[in-house]
Amino acid sequence: MKKYILLLFLLFSLILAGCGPKTTGKTDFKIITTIYPLHLIVNQIDSTVTSDALIKGSISPHHYSAKPSDIVKINRADILFKIGGPFDSWIDDIVSKNKIDIKTVNFLGKMKISEDSNPHIWLSFKNSKKLATITDELLNEEYPNNKSNHKKNLNKFISDLSKLESEWREKFSELENNKVILYHPAWKMILEELNVGITTVIKNNPQKNITLKEMRNIIDKIKESNTKLIIGEIQHKDPIIKRIEKQTDIKVIYLNAIGSSEFQTYDQFLKYNLNKIYYGLK
Secondary structure, eight states: OHHHHHHHHHHHHHHHHHHSOOOSSOOOOEEEEEEHHHHHHHHHHOTTSEEEEEEOTTOOGGGOOOOHHHHHHHHHOSEEEEOOGGGGTHHHHHHHHTTOOOEEEEHHHHTTOOTTSOOOTTSSHHHHHHHHHHHHHHHHHHOGGGHHHHHHHHHHHHHHHHHHHHHHHHHHHTOSOOEEEESSGGGHHHHHHTTOEEEEESOSSTTSOOOHHHHHHHHHHHHHHTOOEEEEETTBOOHHHHHHHHHSOOEEEEEOSSOOTTOOSHHHHHHHHHHHHHHHHO
16 A cells, blocks of 8 residues: 555656656757757856757858768757848758758847848847847747856857957057958958958949949058958958968958857857958968
């Protein structure tokens, strides 16, 4: 009889445990992100959540083509994080074509930013804090028992970024010449936040070729403004940069706007790129 009562008690306890909120242990909840920086933010807010990114390294979001393994990843995920707008609209086609039932978070929409605006919101101190805050809110819905950890991690994330922004603004202000030319507007927001001078942007749309007249105008601006650095990206190795470099004394560096698995944290990813800009100008 005692054994019977004990078994009933254990069974009742298991039922209660199963009905309760999700706990703080390692979860089977999965998030898939379109780009690697979003994965880094998820991981820093809650490392118990399994997350992965479709695009990392030198792959350009503008030329991404889903592999069968990517379709599997999306299918197995509970939530999809995307930037939104034309930037990663290809993910909507993949989800629709493969009839994948998945909750999708559109960050441009969540942040009430126009889809026609610069979509590189993760390359901004201000916007990356908002991305982390929204991520915190979404994870709190799934794991209310982790709320205190999420809050602590969010506060650290924001604090670390504020400190990083202050440090780099001071470093760039000490340079005699901190003017740059951007190949593409990806780094425009964060450089403006750091008071780095942007002479011009070579291509607002990487898919569009520039004319000879436009190239001459860029070369003239380089000479007139005494700009010493072009910032390119490993995702866009455009021959036009080499042509401009050959016709001027300008230095060229290539940044990684998407990030890769070598970066374990978001601030590490930013530091790597900001360091390259700084020493490119120094």
